[in-house]
Amino acid sequence: MPSAAAVHGPSAIADVARAFHELVQKASLIRELESSSRRLAALSARVTQAQEEDRARIARELHDGLGQALTAVKMDLSAAGRQLGPEATATRRRVVDARKLIDESLEELRRLVFDLRPPALDTLGLAAALEAYGREWQERTGVTVTVEAERFEPRLPFEVETALYRICQEALANAAKHAQASRATIRVAREEDRVGVVVEDDGVGFDVAASTESENGPVGVGLLSMERRAADLGGVFHIESAPGRGTTVRVSVPLHREGQ
Ligand SMILES: Nc1ncnc2c1ncn2[C@@H]1O[C@H](COP(=O)(O)OP(=O)(O)OP(=O)(O)O)[C@@H](O)[C@H]1O
Ligand SMILES: [Mg+2]
Incomplete structure (x- = not known):
């Protein structure tokens, strides 16, 4: 050959x-x-x-x-x-x-x-801390917010509670700053071996792809930081929005992580 x-x-x-x-x-x-x-x-x-x-x-x-x-x-x-x-x-x-x-x-x-x-985050846990934050946020912004947060027994680990609290805080901050919403909702619930968080507003919404990347990179750090915090816990972050259709932030993180 x-x-x-x-x-x-x-x-x-x-x-x-x-x-x-x-x-x-x-x-x-x-x-x-x-x-x-x-x-x-x-x-x-x-x-x-x-x-x-x-x-x-x-x-x-x-x-x-x-x-x-x-x-x-x-x-x-x-x-x-x-x-x-x-x-x-x-x-x-x-x-x-x-x-x-x-x-x-x-x-x-x-x-x-x-x-x-927030002291409640250390003493009472995520649900109570979010309820207290929701009350304070509603008073400050005049926008009605409903908080439906499950109480986890035993409590979620420090870093999970902290990250989920900060994510809700940023999502509500965005709703106050950009959405002109009349209502917002926070939901925290167990989904089998994960914890799911949804923050929704009925505001003006936005074009996610266009608003998150300008020619010089991302517009703000809020969305990036929510995504980063979810990823740090081995979780996922997703945002749905369209002009005139409100905004929904979804986060899902595992309750137990391998090797921890
Ligand atoms: N709930 C919302 N309703 C309407 N527009 C939103 C909402 N959340 C985010 N946006 C849009 O997405 C952009 C990026 O949000 P992001 O939180 O990353 O930055 P920011 O809020 O402008 O600044 P920062 O969070 O750094 O203070 C905002 O500037 C805004 O145009
Ligand atoms: Mg922001």
């Missing part, structure tokens, strides 16, 4: 060898790319987790440190006010003003702590 070189000549063999070499190079590039994207994803998950732990620590310190100190000063002022004689009208007024200022600062501190890390 004639050899390949005899049939196609030495240049054909060289071509095949070059093509083969290129394929091997491409395969190894793809492997390198896959491995660096895995490392990047792991890093992003670690950064998010560290950020959440920092937020929780700062919230605790603000609440226990500054919050307690302001409350103590307010009580001291009240005690001092009671010792003032009837002639000290001007001083009494200043005490009243100072107490009012402390009350306003305490209220601002409470909002800040809530925003950094």
